[in-house]
Amino acid sequence: MLAEHPEADAVICGNDLIALGVLDVCREAGVQVPEDLAVTGFDDMSFSSAGPLQLSTVTVPRELMGRRAARMLFQRISGYNGPPREDLLSYHLQIRETSSRSQ
Numbered sequence: 543m544l545a546e547h548p549e550a551d552a553v554i555c556g557n558d559l560i561a562l563g564v565l566d567v568c569r570e571a572g573v574q575v576p577e578d579l580a581v582t583g584f585d586d587m588s589f590s591s592a593g594p595l596q597l598s599t600v601t602v603p604r605e606l607m608g609r610r611a612a613r614m615l616f617q618r619i620s621g622y623n624g625p626p627r628e629d630l631l632s633y634h635l636q637i638r639e640t641s642s643r644s645q
Contacts, residue, residue: 544571544579551579552641558583558590558599565595565640580641596638603631 543550544567555561561583565575573579575595583590583599590597610629 544568544573552582553579554582555584557585558587558597561597561599561640562589565597575640576642582641586636590636591638595640598638598641599636601634601636603633607631 543553553561553564555564561581564581567573568575568579568581575581581598583597584602585604586599586601590599610631614627614629
């Protein structure tokens with residue numbers, strides 16, 4: 543991506559682990575984060591705020607998500623035969639050092 547799209551100024555990753563890989567590639571390529579490229583993850587894993595460069599990410603309520611998923615699974619096991627259901631949960635953008643706000 544860096545070679546094919548040098549004009550890119552941000553990468554939004556599907557999860558924090560992918561974002562860490564992007565940070566490694568940027569370091570190896572001499573791309574400065576966030577000065578040259580902003581990087582954002584998704585899921586706010588514990589390691590996202592543990593390293594020397596704090597990862598911007600989207601925080602999701604993982605415990606609540608697991609409880610609701612388990613409840614839906616148990617309902618299916620118990621015989622619920624209705625259509626698939628959608629359960630929307632809140633999220634929060636956690637801005638840290640790998641992204642910067644426009645001035």
